[in-house]
Amino acid sequence: MSEVLRLAYEASLAFRQSLPERPVGARATLEELRAALDLPLEEQGVDPARVITELARDAEPGLVGEAGPRFFGFVIGGSSEAAVAADWLTSAWDQNAGLYAASPALAVVEEACARWILELLGLPRASGVGFVTGCQMANFTCLAAARGEMLRRAGWDVERDGLQGSPALRVIVGDEVHVTIPRALRFLGLGAGRMVRVPVDGQGRMRADELRKVLAAGEGPTIVCAQAGNINTGAVDPLDALADACVAHGAWLHVDGAFGLWACAAPDRRHLAVGADRADSWATDAHKWLNVPYDSGIAIVRDARAHHAAMTASASYLIQQEGAARDAVDWVPEFSRRARGFALYAQLRALGRAGLAELVSRGCAQARRAAEGMARIPGAQILNEVVLNQALARFTPPGGGDADAFTRTVVERVQADGTCWLSGSTWRGQAVLRFSISGQDTTEADIDRSVAAIERAARV
Numbered sequence: 364m365s366e367v368l369r370l371a372y373e374a375s376l377a378f379r380q381s382l383p384e385r386p387v388g389a390r391a392t393l394e395e396l397r398a399a400l401d402l403p404l405e406e407q408g409v410d411p412a413r414v415i416t417e418l419a420r421d422a423e424p425g426l427v428g429e430a431g432p433r434f435f436g437f438v439i440g441g442s443s444e445a446a447v448a449a450d451w452l453t454s455a456w457d458q459n460a461g462l463y464a465a466s467p468a469l470a471v472v473e474e475a476c477a478r479w480i481l482e483l484l485g486l487p488r489a490s491g492v493g494f495v496t497g498c499q500m501a502n503f504t505c506l507a508a509a510r511g512e513m514l515r516r517a518g519w520d521v522e523r524d525g526l527q528g529s530p531a532l533r534v535i536v537g538d539e540v541h542v543t544i545p546r547a548l549r550f551l552g553l554g555a556g557r558m559v560r561v562p563v564d565g566q567g568r569m570r571a572d573e574l575r576k577v578l579a580a581g582e583g584p585t586i587v588c589a590q591a592g593n594i595n596t597g598a599v600d601p602l603d604a605l606a607d608a609c610v611a612h613g614a615w616l617h618v619d620g621a622f623g624l625w626a627c628a629a630p631d632r633r634h635l636a637v638g639a640d641r642a643d644s645w646a647t648d649a650h651k652w653l654n655v656p657y658d659s660g661i662a663i664v665r666d667a668r669a670h671h672a673a674m675t676a677s678a679s680y681l682i683q684q685e686g687a688a689r690d691a692v693d694w695v696p697e698f699s700r701r702a703r704g705f706a707l708y709a710q711l712r713a714l715g716r717a718g719l720a721e722l723v724s725r726g727c728a729q730a731r732r733a734a735e736g737m738a739r740i741p742g743a744q745i746l747n748e749v750v751l752n753q754a755l756a757r758f759t760p761p762g763g764g765d766a767d768a769f770t771r772t773v774v775e776r777v778q779a780d781g782t783c784w785l786s787g788s789t790w791r792g793q794a795v796l797r798f799s800i801s802g803q804d805t806t807e808a809d810i811d812r813s814v815a816a817i818e819r820a821a822r823v
């Protein structure tokens with residue numbers, strides 16, 4: 364075996380084996396990392412074996428144990444062995460995934476993944492599916508299809524004529540919209556500042572009665588962005604009622620479901636997302652709850668023709684296969700691109716339908732266990748209905764005092780302690796500790812050990 368590849372393989376194994384017991388957060392400071400890594404670029408190249416040895420050594424203290432069992436920050440999940448192994452193959456194979464001709468195997472693997480995902484999530488089987496870098500680009504892709512189709516219905520070809528002089532397009536969102544939606548609207552020329560916000564309920568869900576009022580107050584082509592999985596509470600918008608309102612108004616319904624859409628794949632959580640299949644487009648992630656390594660997002664559009672029209676890059680020098688073969692370039696914003704379908708394929712096969720359902724239900728059960736554990740800590744209060752994989756806690760100092768400041772202190776102490784890693788957030792103007800479960804290696808013992816670390820941090 365090549366010495367350089369062997370060194371990388373051994374360093375990868377050593378890192379992954381250290382995950383269960385290594386401090387979860389990074390240990391090095393910014394200054395230390397700069398001193399170790401931000402070197403002058405040498406005139407003459409360095410021996411690759413030395414480059415890899417030193418990279419593994421010098422990066423390690425600045426790595427975060429996101430792939431380990433006690434990382435509970437940002438809802439960003441771990442990575443399974445099957446998916447990481449397939450990802451290694453992907454790098455070694457070095458396929459350009461843009462065109463069928465450049466990687467027939469990848470094109471067929473993506474077809475299979477697309478079919479499996481539509482089946483697992485219970486979405487219309489004829490939908491277009493694109494494999495993008497993450498939910499940010501999935502939102503962008505879906506909203507590009509929505510923009511094109513809604514303007515086409517209003518007699519305007521945005522792909523040809525752009526937005527200058529086009530009919531106005533209304534975009535309606537819930538007040539708890541994820542920041543990647545306005546960012547996608549900026550990229551699409553629709554303007555982040557033009558979103559119309561709909562009030563939400565106490566868990567952050569868009570209120571269907573309020574949506575109906577907003578829809579009735581305007582007219583013209585309209586896109587509604589709903590959410591499955593609030594990044595704080597985990598709550599899913601009332602999709603069935605939102606779909607009713609959109610149908611009545613002829614509006615496009617998009618669902619941002621980076622992690623929460625996976626509720627559809629678990630029989631005991633599916634009730635949360637009833638009506639999800641009635642939307643027009645869905646954005647989700649495989650690198651969060653599905654435990655595929657970065658980067659892996661999925662854009663799904665019911666009207667495959669609208670999806671294709673928004674993304675296709677037909678140019679004469681491209682070898683376009685007649686018939687059924689899939690050119691990925693037609694479904695995503697990227698041109699040349701990583702063959703990220705292989706890792707997703709490996710993970711879906713390794714899990715199977717039952718394994719995926721179990722992964723989702725187990726994460727939700729563990730969130731309830733974390734919430735129950737934290738609720739027993741003196742001064743702690745749980746702020747959300749723990750319906751999915753999220754638990755929000757707030758801490759009042761023993762003897763009373765500033766709960767915002769104390770909650771932030773608890774988060775800092777937990778991060779410094781290293782037993783687990785989770786982040787602070789703000790929920791309804793209050794500082795909170797957010798416990799998000801999405802790693803597939805997390806056990807009940809990991810939850811209990813982490814709750815014990817939080818309890819220690821909440822003592823004065």
Ligand SMILES: *Cc1c(COP(=O)(O)O)cnc(C)c1O
Nearest residue numbers: 497498499541543594619621648
């Ligand atoms: C994480 C997240 C996103 C963004 O996903 P990326 O994969 O980071 O691009 C969008 N929406 C929601 C609800 C999320 O949780």
